[in-house]
Amino acid sequence: MTVSPSKVGHIGIAVRSLEASLPFYTDILGLKWEGTEDVPSEQVRVAFLKVGETRIELLEPMSAESAIASFIAKRGEGIHHIALDVEGIEEKLSYLGEQQIQLIHEQPKQGAHGAKVAFLHPKSTGSVLYELCESKPE
Numbered sequence: 463m464t465v466s467p468s469k470v471g472h473i474g475i476a477v478r479s480l481e482a483s484l485p486f487y488t489d490i491l492g493l494k495w496e497g498t499e500d501v502p503s504e505q506v507r508v509a510f511l512k513v514g515e516t517r518i519e520l521l522e523p524m525s526a527e528s529a530i531a532s533f534i535a536k537r538g539e540g541i542h543h544i545a546l547d548v549e550g551i552e553e554k555l556s557y558l559g560e561q562q563i564q565l566i567h568e569q570p571k572q573g574a575h576g577a578k579v580a581f582l583h584p585k586s587t588g589s590v591l592y593e594l595c596e597s598k599p600e
C-alpha cells in the first residue's frame with residue numbers, strides 16, 4: 463500500500479489579512495475567488511482561489527489562539543501547508559502510523575467544505591506540513 467494521492471488539492475498560505483491579500487490573487491494573477499469560509503474549530507478564515515484542478519487556500523487567523531497566528535508570529539506570512547487529496551483517509555492514516563510517520567491528527571477532523579482532513583507532522587516529512595484531505599462526496 464501507499465498513500466497514492468490523486469492530486470495536490472490545495473496549497474495553504476498564511477496571511478495576516480484576506481482583504482489585503484486577495485487583490486493580488488484576483489486582480490493581478492486573475493484567479494477565480496470561490497468564496498470565503500470560517501473554520502471555527504481552527505480559528506481561521508479561509509478564502510479559496512482556483513488554479514486549474516488545484517486551489518490556493520489563503521488562511522487568515524480569527525484569533526491570537528489560532529495556529530495560523532502563531533505561524534505568522536514565528537515565520538511571517540507565506541506557504542503554510544500542502545494538501546494532498548486522498549480517498550479512504552482513515553485507512554491512509556493508519557497505514558502512515560504503521561510506517562512510523564508521526565501524525566498531528568490520528569483521526570480526521572472536519573475541515574472547510576465538510577472535508578475530512580488530517581495533518582502529518584513536519585518532523586516525519588522533511589519539514590513540510592502536509593495535509594491529507596478527503597472531500598465530502600457530492
Ligand code: ZN
Pocket residue numbers: 472474519543545593
Ligand atoms: Zn488546507
